[in-house]
Amino acid sequence: MYVQGLPESCASEALSDHAKKIGIKGRAYQRAKGQLKEAGYVHEWRWQGQGGLWMTDQLFSNVPLSDEEARRLRSANAQAEPADRSPAGGQASTRSVGPSQPSVEEEREENNPHPPTEAPAAEAPAVEAPATDAPAAEVAGPVAAADPDVAQAERVLLSLRHANPQLHLGVREARSLSGTAADWLRRGVKASELRQALVNGLPPEGVRSAFGFVRHRLVQKLPEAPAPIAPVATVRPPVTCxxxxxxxxxxxxxxxTLCGPCAQQAAEEAHFAKWPPRRPDEDVEVPERRPWRERVTAVLQAGAEAP
Incomplete structure (x- = not known):
């Protein structure tokens, strides 16, 4: 409501500057802008202008717009706007970036020295894709439908922007990293666990390059491959006991060659075969049983008579 009520002369200022005027800074500003972008009220484009300076166009609307609708509106405003006139209120505003570094609380993507993560509008100069180890066909071509892990990994990488605006990846960037991210899924990591591993514990100074940061984490934190599963023992066919x-x-x-009961019976027979039974006519001498008092007295007497 505050931005929509500003005059046309304020349309060229960045949203972070307007937020500072009403006391919204740092994390609170990033969180508010992220929610507005997710809801479709704020759209941003980064492109390189003349002289090598990076520019950020911000479009703030009072109704939700899809990415395609916002891109068409930005293109129409750029064509209708005279070259010597400041942009009108509600139109896409452009802010040139100088050599100074932003403060910690300021939104860093307004002064990002890295290439933009999305393709700019038709009037903006073409930007080369980031250098990767993946072949060109993998970066520019469609997702390989034959590998569901690669397709799922790409969806996880594109969803990082909703978890944290600092990890906003373009389609080409996510596709170039999907092969490395798919290795996590092949090693038993769930899609939700992969997302948490990439968004948790971000550096306090912020992420300057979402592509480089995500690629570094995918390589450095790759979990170990699961141990091979031992083969199942072959089931033997039944045999006759x-x-x-x-x-x-x-x-x-x-x-x-013997079943369990037969093997136990054979062991018992072998054990008792060592001790032949006693004959009925065999005399067995049974020792005389005396009370313990008499036995103790006999032992004491024997000890006293000993020299």
Whole structure:
């Protein structure tokens, strides 16, 4: 409401400058602008103007606009606007960036020395894609539908802008990093866990290059590959037990020839075979049992009689 009520002479100022005038700075400004961008009220484009200076165009509307609608409105305003006239209120404003560095609380993407993350409008000069190790066909071509991990990884990378505006990646940037991010998914990492690993613990001074920061984290924090699963033991076919009794079969674990009950019975028979039974006519001497008092007295007497 404050920005929409400003006169036309204030349209060239950045949103961060307007926010400072009403006491919104630092994280509070970034959070508010991120919510407005997600809802479709704020749109931004970064492009390189004459002299090598990077420019940021900001469009603030009083109704939600899709990316395509905002791009068409920006293009129409740029064509209708005279060259020697400041932009009218509500139109896309342009702010040139000088050599000075912004403060910690200021939105850093207004003075970002890196190439823009999205393709600018038709009147802006073309910007080369960031240098990557991926082949050109992978960067510019469509997502490989044959690999669902790569497609899911690209969706996760594009969703980082909603978790934190500092990690705003363009389509070409996300596609060039999707192969590396897919390695996380192939190693058992869930999509939500991959997103948290990329957005948690951002540096306090802010992220200057979303592409470089995400690529560094994808490479440096790549989890270890899961250990190979041991092969399942082959199930042996049933065999006939060689023990006594009725004929029956069992499934051996190795090279057994007896089932469990028959093997236990054979072990008991082998044990008792070492101790032959006593004959009925065999005399067994049973020691005399005396009370313990008498046994103690006998022991004491034997000790006293000993020399």
């Amino acid at each position: 060689e023990g006594g009794g009725p004929e029956h079969v069992f499934r051996p674990r190795a090279d057994e």
